[in-house]
Each structure stands twice: as C-alpha cells, then as structure tokens.
Amino acid sequence: MSPPLFFFLLLLLLPFFSFYQRANGAYFKSLGVNFGQLGDDLPSASVSVSRLRHFRAGAVKIYDANPKILEALSHTRLPVSIMVPNELISSMAHNQSAADDWVGSNLLPFYPKARIRFLLVGNEILSDLSDNKTRFDLVPAMTRIHRSLKSRSIHKVKVGTTLAMDTLSVSFPPSSGAFRPDISKPVMEPLLEFLTRTRSYYFADAYPYFPWAADPTHIDLDYCLFRANSSKHYTDPGSNLTYTNLLDQQLDAVAFAMARLGFGSVKLAVAETGWPNAGDFGEIGANVYNAATYNRNLARRMRVRPPVGTPARPGAYMPVFLFALYNENRKPGPGTERHWGFLHPNGTSVYEVDLTGRRTEFGALPLPTNNEPYEGKVWCVAREEAAGNMTAVGDAVSYACGQGEGTCDEIQKGGKCYEPDTLVAHANYAFNSYWQQFRNSGGSCYFNGLAVRTNKDPSYGSCKFLAK
Ligand SMILES: *[C@@H]1O[C@H](CO)[C@@H](O)[C@H](O)[C@H]1NC(C)=O
Ligand SMILES: *[C@@H]1O[C@H](CO)[C@@H](O)[C@H](O)[C@H]1NC(C)=O
Ligand SMILES: *[C@@H]1O[C@H](CO)[C@@H](O)[C@H](O)[C@H]1NC(C)=O
Ligand SMILES: *[C@@H]1O[C@H](CO)[C@@H](O)[C@H](O)[C@H]1NC(C)=O
Ligand SMILES: *[C@@H]1O[C@H](CO)[C@@H](O)[C@H](O)[C@H]1NC(C)=O
Ligand SMILES: *[C@@H]1O[C@H](CO)[C@@H](O)[C@H](O)[C@H]1NC(C)=O
Numbered sequence: 001m002s003p004p005l006f007f008f009l010l011l012l013l014l015p016f017f018s019f020y021q022r023a024n025g026a027y028f029k030s031l032g033v034n035f036g037q038l039g040d041d042l043p044s045a046s047v048s049v050s051r052l053r054h055f056r057a058g059a060v061k062i063y064d065a066n067p068k069i070l071e072a073l074s075h076t077r078l079p080v081s082i083m084v085p086n087e088l089i090s091s092m093a094h095n096q097s098a099a100d101d102w103v104g105s106n107l108l109p110f111y112p113k114a115r116i117r118f119l120l121v122g123n124e125i126l127s128d129l130s131d132n133k134t135r136f137d138l139v140p141a142m143t144r145i146h147r148s149l150k151s152r153s154i155h156k157v158k159v160g161t162t163l164a165m166d167t168l169s170v171s172f173p174p175s176s177g178a179f180r181p182d183i184s185k186p187v188m189e190p191l192l193e194f195l196t197r198t199r200s201y202y203f204a205d206a207y208p209y210f211p212w213a214a215d216p217t218h219i220d221l222d223y224c225l226f227r228a229n230s231s232k233h234y235t236d237p238g239s240n241l242t243y244t245n246l247l248d249q250q251l252d253a254v255a256f257a258m259a260r261l262g263f264g265s266v267k268l269a270v271a272e273t274g275w276p277n278a279g280d281f282g283e284i285g286a287n288v289y290n291a292a293t294y295n296r297n298l299a300r301r302m303r304v305r306p307p308v309g310t311p312a313r314p315g316a317y318m319p320v321f322l323f324a325l326y327n328e329n330r331k332p333g334p335g336t337e338r339h340w341g342f343l344h345p346n347g348t349s350v351y352e353v354d355l356t357g358r359r360t361e362f363g364a365l366p367l368p369t370n371n372e373p374y375e376g377k378v379w380c381v382a383r384e385e386a387a388g389n390m391t392a393v394g395d396a397v398s399y400a401c402g403q404g405e406g407t408c409d410e411i412q413k414g415g416k417c418y419e420p421d422t423l424v425a426h427a428n429y430a431f432n433s434y435w436q437q438f439r440n441s442g443g444s445c446y447f448n449g450l451a452v453r454t455n456k457d458p459s460y461g462s463c464k465f466l467a468k
Pocket of ligand 2: 132
C-alpha cells in the first residue's frame with residue numbers, strides 16, 4: 001500500500017477509534033434506567049429485572065447496593081451503577097478501612113458476576129445548602145473508594161458522584177455556565193481533577209421539566225420535548241452554538257463551567273432525566289403525553305451513531321439513565337414526585353416506551369389537559385381516605401399547626417372554624433392554612449398522603465379558607 005493511501009485510510013478510521021475509546025467500557029446499547037425503590041408496593045427484584053430486560057434497558061442504576069437486586073442482576077449482562085449512601089461519606093473520607101469494608105461487603109460479593117460499572121459516592125450532596133461540612137469530605141471519600149477498588153485490582157468500575165443543576169450559579173446562556181462560588185474552588189476543582197485523573201464522568205441530574213414548569217411562558221414546551229422547529233431553536237451569542245432542545249443547553253452549561261475551571265475534557269453522563277406522567281391538581285405539564293414524548297424522543301436521539309453529543313461536544317458519547325422504572329408512592333413532596341415511572345407498581349405500563357429508540361410507532365396517547373398554567377384558586381384539604389387513620393391525621397395537624405404564623409388560630413375554641421369540632425374538619429383547615437403559607441417556599445400539600453389539592457372552595461359560613 002502506498003504511504004498516501006495508508007494515511008488516507010487511517011484518517012478515515014480515526015473517528016471510529018476515538019469514539020470507541022471514549023466509550024471506554026461504559027458503552028450502553030440503549031438508555032439506562034434508574035430503579036428507585038421508594039415505594040411500599042413495588043415488585044420483587046427479580047420481577048423488576050425482567051421488566052428492565054423487557055424494555056431492553058441499556059443499563060440500570062440503583063440508589064444503594066441492594067443485595068437482592070445485585071443478585072438478580074448477576075444473571076444478566078446489564079451494566080449496573082451502585083451508590084454509597086450520603087450518610088457514609090464523612091466516615092469514609094477519614095478512614096480507609098471504612099471504604100475498604102464498604103467495598104468488601106457491598107461490591108465484592110457481586111463483582112464481577114454483576115457488571116458493576118459505576119460506583120457513585122453520594123446523591124446530590126452539593127444541593128444540601130444546610131450542610132456545608134459533608135461537601136468537603138466528598139472528594140476524599142471518592143479517593144478512598146477508588147484506592148480500595150485499585151487495591152483489589154478492580155479497574156472496570158468508575159467512581160463518580162451525582163450532581164443536580166444547582167451546582168451552577170450561571171447556566172444561561174450555556175457559554176456563561178459557572179459553578180457556584182461556594183463550591184467552585186474548594187469542591188469542584190478537586191472533584192474535576194479526580195474525574196480527569198481516573199477518566200471517570202461528571203454525573204449530572206438534568207431535568208428540562210423543572211425550569212419549564214417554573215417559567216412556561218418564556219420557555220417553549222416543544223423545545224423541552226425535543227421537537228421544536230428551527231424557529232424555536234436558540235443560538236448562544238457567546239459561542240454561536242445553536243441549541244435545538246433544553247437538555248443540551250443544560251448539559252453544555254455544565255461543560256462550559258468545567259472548561260472555565262480548566263477541565264474541559266471531563267466526560268459527561270446523565271445520571272437522571274425524565275418527565276413526570278402525573279401530578280397534583282394545578283401542577284403544570286405533568287402528564288402521560290409529555291412524559292412519553294420526552295422519553296421516546298430522547299431514546300431516538302441517543303440511538304444515533306456516531307452519537308450526536310451536544311453542540312459544545314458534538315459526537316461525544318454520553319451514558320444516560322432515565323428516571324424512573326416505577327412510580328414511587330413513598331416519595332414526599334408534590335404529586336409529580338411520585339409519578340416519574342414508566343411502570344405502575346403493579347407492573348403495568350403507564351405508557352409504552354422503547355429504550356433502544358428503534359420503535360417509532362406507538363398507540364395513541366391521551367391528549368394533555370394541563371399544559372397551560374392553571375390560573376384559578378387551589379386549596380389543600382384532607383383526603384376522604386384520611387378518616388381511616390385518625391392517629392396519622394392528628395399527628396399531621398399537630399405538625400401543620402406548629403409551623404408558620406397563626407396557622408391554626410381559627411380552629412381554636414372561639415375561632416371562626418372551631419365548629420364543627422371534628423378532627424377531619426380541623427385537618428382541612430390546618431392543611432390549607434399551612435400550604436398557603438409555604439407553597440412558594442417548597443411546602444407541599446401531601447402530609448404522607450393524607451392531603452389533596454382541590455379547586456372547590458372548602459369555606460363555610462364565616463369560616464374562610466384562604467387561597468392564592
Ligand atoms: C474506621 O472504620 C473501621 C471499619 O468500618 C472501624 O472499625 C473503625 O472504628 C474506624 N476508625 C475510626 C477512627 O473511626
Ligand atoms: C456553614 O454554615 C454555617 C451556618 O449556616 C455558617 O455559620 C458557616 O459560616 C458556614 N461555613 C462555611 C465554611 O461556609
Ligand atoms: C414552526 O412552528 C411555528 C408555530 O409553532 C409555525 O408558525 C412555523 O410555521 C413553523 N416553522 C416551520 C419552518 O415549520
Ligand atoms: C459569532 O458569529 C458572528 C457573526 O458571524 C461573529 O461576528 C462573532 O465573532 C461570532 N462569535 C463567536 C464567539 O464566535
Ligand atoms: C395497575 O395500577 C394502575 C394504577 O394504579 C391501575 O390503573 C391499573 O388498573 C392496574 N392494573 C392492574 C392489572 O392491576
Ligand atoms: C396510621 O398512620 C401511622 C403513621 O402516622 C402508621 O404508623 C400506622 O400504621 C397507621 N395505621 C393504620 C391502621 O394504617
């Protein structure tokens with residue numbers, strides 16, 4: 001072969017070599033899935049694993065190192081991501097034996113028969129602003145875990161940690177992406193240095209749903225659902241890169257923030273993304289139609305080879321884990337929190353999805369009815385079923401009345417809502433009074449499932465239930 005021809009062929013092949021090198025053992029055939037277990041009615045590990053295979057999941061991520069799940073996964077070829085709980089980070093940071101013991105008792109019994117590929121140390125620990133101590137233990141704990149793995153010659157397991165979008169203080173335009181000043185120097189720099197040195201990934205939890213739900217008039221829904229036409233695309237004036245969807249925009253904000261600190265080559269993985277399929281009354285855009293559209297379009301996008309990457313990182317391969325396998329009924333907060341699954345706990349589908357992205361034809365979806373902001377008033381009252389557990393209602397009323405200003409004044413003797421003097425009537429008042437004060441600062445109308453939102457004014461006689 002003549003030298004020019006040889007070099008020509010080499011040039012042709014180079015992109016493929018670099019692609020497979022980047023993929024580096026953590027290459028998934030299709031979208032990964034988060035298997036959260038915060039439900040009291042979920043199927044067994046082995047049934048869940050068979051569901052994952054049925055959906056042709058490319059990988060699975062769990063929030064601990066549940067031995068039953070790892071055992072069930074041992075009989076599959078599914079790549080697995082496991083997690084060190086947040087509470088253990090500090091003890092590991094200062095104690096190599098603690099890290100060694102954790103690896104010895106949680107990972108070793110299942111490795112390599114379960115294809116554990118990622119070991120995530122902590123979940124979104126930099127989002128807990130009330131804890132400014134554990135964050136400094138994060139990288140030391142990751143370093144010890146990594147040392148533990150190396151000392152046992154385990155080289156296929158990458159060590160990382162998951163981070164929400166709130167690690168950024170600037171995310172728009174993406175080219176201005178920057179980490180929060182409180183963590184940039186003391187946490188992000190050593191973290192990115194660790195990820196570079198160990199060729200691991202920055203695991204981002206990125207949900208276009210949240211910025212859209214907070215500002216649906218300025219953010220286009222189609223742009224979030226990967227189906228905006230070119231008139232809705234966005235060109236970042238700082239980089240001249242054109243964005244076709246909000247997820248890319250979020251991921252590039254992270255990429256630019258990393259580059260700003262001099263770590264522009266750290267790989268990105270999406271640890272969580274998805275769209276809620278239902279929510280409380282008045283919660284915008286949480287429906288089966290949007291959830292199915294988001295996940296199906298993302299699956300199709302991730303299927304393209306070579307990978308699309310993002311505008312700032314064209315062609316980059318990114319492992320992606322959808323949230324979540326099941327709707328989880330024990331998650332606190334607004335109704336959306338309990339509705340991220342593509343399966344009901346009884347194993348039936350909330351909607352059809354093909355994680356390989358190959359399938360393009362699906363049955364008709366119910367049309368969305370809550371894609372516009374709800375403008376009417378909303379109250380929070382006790383559910384009918386609450387009457388079945390008076391102890392629980394009593395506890396919830398005591399909690400609500402202990403919060404805020406004069407929350408329960410009107411249900412004291414002589415107050416306008418004292419009559420009827422029943423626990424359920426008082427709960428209606430207390431739940432609403434609590435929620436109206438705290439709904440804008442993260443308070444939810446939930447009370448362990450005892451409360452529900454309504455658009456029917458519960459006021460009676462001279463007893464007025466306030467609502468915004
Ligand atoms: C370090 O961890 C080991 C194993 O978990 C534990 O037995 C030991 O007490 C710890 N040492 C300190 C100083 O906390
Ligand atoms: C940590 O938080 C406490 C209380 O919020 C504050 O007083 C302290 O200055 C903070 N320390 C650092 C290092 O940010
Ligand atoms: C893009 O969508 C808008 C409405 O959403 C429509 O008016 C416009 O004609 C579309 N443009 C193209 C090129 O499809
Ligand atoms: C973006 O494009 C415009 C027009 O082509 C050019 O003037 C400008 O310098 C570019 N900016 C960047 C950051 O590349
Ligand atoms: C499964 O659960 C969903 C949601 O609760 C329900 O609508 C559906 O009827 C159930 N299906 C079966 C077969 O039990
Ligand atoms: C009532 O609720 C409490 C939690 O507040 C729970 O511990 C208890 O088991 C419940 N009782 C019944 C009968 O459901």
